Amino acid sequence: GENVEQHPSTLSVQEGDSAVIKCTYSDSASNYFPWYKQELGKGPQLIIDIRSNVGEKKDQRIAVTLNKTAKHFSLHITETQPEDSAVYFCASSSGYALNFGKGTSLLVTP
Amino acid sequence: NAGVTQTPKFQVLKTGQSMTLQCAQDMNHEYMSWYRQDPGMGLRLIHYSVGAGITDQGEVPNGYNVSRSTTEDFPLRLLSAAPSQTSVYFCASSYNRGNYGYTFGSGTRLTVV
Numbered sequence: 001g002e003n004v005e006q007h008p009s010t011l012s013v014q015e016g017d018s019a020v021i022k023c024t025y026s027d028s029a030s031n032y033f034p035w036y037k038q039e040l041g042k043g044p045q046l047i048i049d050i051r052s053n054v055g056e057k058k059d060q061r062i063a064v065t066l067n068k069t070a071k072h073f074s075l076h077i078t079e080t081q082p083e084d085s086a087v088y089f090c091a092s093s094s095g096y097a098l099n100f101g102k103g104t105s106l107l108v109t110p
Numbered sequence: 111n112a113g114v115t116q117t118p119k120f121q122v123l124k125t126g127q128s129m130t131l132q133c134a135q136d137m138n139h140e141y142m143s144w145y146r147q148d149p150g151m152g153l154r155l156i157h158y159s160v161g162a163g164i165t166d167q168g169e170v171p172n173g174y175n176v177s178r179s180t181t182e183d184f185p186l187r188l189l190s191a192a193p194s195q196t197s198v199y200f201c202a203s204s205y206n207r208g209n210y211g212y213t214f215g216s217g218t219r220l221t222v223v
Contacts (some may be wrong), residue, residue: 006152031209032209032210034211034212036214041216041217042216042217043114043200043202043214043215043216043217044153044200044212044214045214046211046212046213049211051209089152089153093209095207095209096207097143097155097158097168097207098212100152100153101152102150102151102152103152
């Protein structure tokens with residue numbers, strides 16, 4: 001089945017800096033790539049997603065890029081704020097089910 | 111519009127006991143699923159349903175049963191709880207099983223002693 005690798009597992013940045021989280025996938029049929037943010041004690045929340053016919057998507061301070069040839073996609077957060085501190089999960093799907101990475105714990109220090 | 115509602119939020123069980131984790135959604139989503147989340151393991155799919163009356167197994171189905179009698183509800187049953195089932199359980203629903211964003215519930219933290 002699909003294998004999604006996510007790096008790094010932990011990331012610490014200073015407020016105002018950028019954060020980048022990277023994921024790779026194995027199934028070349030994967031065509032949907034969402035990112036989720038999970039705050040302590042809560043369920044994951046969809047923050048942005050991208051489909052295989054698009055190379056980049058932005059939503060304010062958040063952007064996702066997709067390289068289909070290399071089978072990797074990345075989450076970019078600019079001008080980080082303390083409230084961005086959370087666990088972030090990437091996922092991929094070929095239409096059957098979402099397969100999640102193991103998560104990245106992001107800490108933004110003031 | 112409540113989204114996905116899970117009950118209870120916390121539960122402690124003794125080994126061998128049974129219980130049902132409840133999940134309900136009010137978005138008329140056809141697809142519903144159960145995940146468990148363990149430290150360092152990410153989210154692992156237990157069971158899923160693509161519509162009322164249709165269920166199937168995910169990655170880690172052993173020890174769990176599900177049924178889907180209505181579009182809204184998707185309960186998860188632990189038949190005989192084991193300490194290995196200590197975890198946080200999340201229910202999620204979606205318009206489509208793979209190509210649309212999931213809405214997650216707030217989770218049930220289960221401890222089996």
